[in-house]
């Protein structure tokens with residue numbers, strides 16, 4: 001329930017030990033005024049610094065202001081601890097150039113080449129009202145009320161400058177981002193996050209997670225690119241498939257999380273192993289083989305997704321799935337090749353459907369007083 005430092009070389013909420021809860025929001029910028037947008041980013045930064053430290057969004061607070069005015073905090077987090085809240089901002093391709101090609105805020109020349117709209121993948125069933133966005137904020141916390149409070153107040157502060165395009169709640173983490181954390185499970189019942197990039201792997205993070213000097217425009221150095229995919233999971237169909245089939249689809253054991261070629265969760269996967277029947281032990285169409293770095297020219301991503309259940313679909317099924325979030329140094333060598341490989345051959349595709357997609361450039365961390373979200377960009 002402690003506080004996570006808001007400032008630093010990198011934004012919090014990326015290698016921070018994955019918290020249990022998520023509230024994610026994507027905004028459209030509705031103002032045409034560049035200064036108004038830059039001003040909002042400054043105001044947001046101050047509110048984010050306060051809320052991540054466990055304080056009210058505004059300097060006066062939810063109940064200390066004059067009775068005649070709306071309070072500068074909405075109040076539902078009064079008395080709650082910081083709960084590990086992190087707020088991570090990202091900028092979408094449309095902020096730099098909209099769908100008609102218009103350079104809305106004079107930022108087009110600053111768009112990194114890596115921030116190009118993602119290609120369409122086989123099987124994509126994307127809903128545009130649930131996809132993309134000019135600015136995103138990922139709120140993670142160990143208390144859902146704290147995460148929702150943060151997003152609600154940022155949306156309130158942004159009124160007239162931004163409007164909420166879509167948002168997503170996540171109730172359980174589906175990854176671990178540090179070696180000390182136990183691996184959680186996704187809604188297929190499998191351990192998820194075993195072979196993830198971890199905060200301790202400094203050299204791998206440099207090569208695969210953080211944007212390095214010279215990769216693109218300076219304002220992104222020390223940042224990372226975030227891909228989100230809302231993935232509906234047909235859990236009712238999955239639940240009628242046999243345990244053996246489920247394990248063949250994933251390529252790992254459901255109980256231990258061990259690869260089909262090993263005994264324990266963290267045993268190295270052996271993609272070359274062949275069984276007595278001459279078949280590959282990790283099937284050619286299994287998820288872990290197709291997602292593995294050896295299958296994708298060494299691609300590594302940091303997964304930081306969450307389980308969701310958005311009620312039911314009116315057809316007797318839970319509207320359930322995984323809100324996939326991945327961070328990487330460059331989506332063109334990270335998410336894109338991995339998803340291309342999965343979308344074409346993964347046996348899991350029979351049970352999943354990608355309904356939302358977005359890409360954001362997450363700048364480096366705020367460096368302390370005077371610095372704010374978007375410096376270097378505006």
Ligand code: HEM
Nearest residue numbers: 186190191192193194195231288291292293322338339352
């Ligand atoms: C591994 C589930 C979507 C990339 C895994 C594992 C599970 C899993 C159970 C094995 C445990 C682990 O190493 O974490 C799922 C489910 C998904 C999904 C249920 C959708 C609902 C994706 C997507 C990507 C992805 C969209 C990226 C495009 C990976 C990677 C690994 C992995 C890179 C590690 C492979 C390795 O190196 O062994 N996933 N996954 N997954 N998944 Fe997914």
